[in-house]
Amino acid sequence: MIYLSGITRLFQMGDQEVRALSGINLKIASGEYVSIMGPSGSGKSTLLNIIGLLDRPDLGRYELDGIDVTSLSEIEQACVRRKKIGFVFQSFHLVPRLTAAENIELPLILNGISPTNRKSIVEEALLKFDLSNRAQHRPAEMSGGQRQRTAIARATILRPTAILADEPTGNIDHRNGTEVMALLERLHHTGTTLIVVTHDRELGARADRHIAMRDGEIVMDDISERPNEIE
């Protein structure tokens, strides 16, 4: 359960103040599939970063699964990120020196899981994401689709409660993009909250709930079209 109220994020650009987000109120239940769309600079990434605890709002309150996470320390936030959030980025963000298997292994290492346990978990993930024959390949030796599948495998290896995808198909062709979306949706079907930021109308339309942003504000949220769902 994600609960944002009055979230405001300001950036200082020289003597100018940019309101990336202004007073966002948003409630996303566990297991929802939400797409966020909007023009460039409307604050989509900023919102996703705040939800993923990568960024702190200047104003407002954020509760994640009933805990006020804005007041948590840096170490506590990292811990929440490790356990509950899976980030998927447009540019994959794979470590170029490491193989697909090693990239997928990273969150397990950070979580202090023993090498023997890691091996079996990684193997299972490689199988699940159809990467078994790419396990020893480095990112440079893989296609865009394979890279994003590796990144998704890494984001979900610790079974987070929410996947935050910022234009996950932005750097790959349409066919592979559809495949990546299908993969994310499959994870959503197992109960994971899925929030996707996208410019692609077609992909955005696949979500159960559609949010549109402009100038740091939510201008459309079709949950409001279903008033009975608001408690």
Added chain:
Amino acid sequence: MRLSDTLYLSIKTVSSYRTRSLLIVLAMALGVAAVVILTALGDGARRYVTNKFSSIGTNLIIVIPGRAETAGGFPGAVLGQTPRDLTLEDANALAHLPQVRRYAPLNIGVAELVAASRLREVTVLGSTAELLPVRHMELAQGRFLTRGTGHGAQILLGAKLAREFFPQGNVIGQRVRLGDRRFLVSGVLKFQGESMGFNTDEIVIIPIDYAQALFNTSSLFRILVEARSRNDIVFTKEAIFDILKQRHDGEEDITVITQDAVLATFDRILRALTLGVAGIAAISLAVAGILVMNVMLVAVSQRTSEIGLLKAIGAPSADIHHLFLVEALLLSLTGGVLGFILGQFGSLLIRLAFPLLPAWPPTWASLAGVTIAFVTGLLASLLPAERAARLNPVQALSAK
């Protein structure tokens, strides 16, 4: 994150940036090797000199006529009198001191040595049987001067002289003429080389009374005294002063040098020298440290987006700090150990090339070299690691 995993990831990083890692390791290694080799040279020189010096005798005290004034000039000159000579009686008086194990009066001069139709000028030492043990001399053949009085006109030849005058080899018992006197060769000194200012291979040794007669003198050049133990040296020196002062009508007109003091001075000077070169070599280690710092700073900016990713998947700042710290430490420690090995090898080469020089690197220098490598690596990585850990994850992720 487990420590073993931090190490594992760092090793992976270090080995994937091969050229960069190699260069840092090399810089560190050369710094440490320089410390090890230069201190080996310095300490080798120190050992060489002190060994040479202690080889001339043990617990040696040297009595010289005349007073060496540190303030310049000696009282005798001021009073218009020459200092009193040291005599054989003075030397014999020292025999009664309980701390004196043995003593050897010494006279020195130059005379013509004639034998087997050959002739040359040689340095002549006049002394007693005790000279052999006091000065740690060794015989190649025959016997040294006979103990006590009533000995004949014996002469000992230096190794080189013996070969020069009697190339056929049968030296012992040969008749030689030294100045206007005849002597019988009783022994030949072992080949020894340069020591204490003259070449013992080109001297002859005759009994002290013959030498005094030959040079027509009653005074001594020196008295060599061997104390019973190292601890006795200072006391013996005092006692010698007292006795000779008494014998010389209360005049302090002798100088007493202890080998110990000379040795200590040499030791101090050469130790300081070794420390000096170690310090200079350590500068190259500091330079290597700066190199490590620079490389790590570059690494942080190169891997900014990777640091952002690690933060995004939940790495706390401490883990990132440790990753960079361990990476730099791995590099500098590998360099340190490699430098240690290089240094040992270099010292070995020096010892092989100059067998006379005991160029063993001192343990303290080897340890210090590796430790300094480790510590500079640590210091140099603190700032970059701190910078990496402090990065804002959102900004780091958007860096390319």
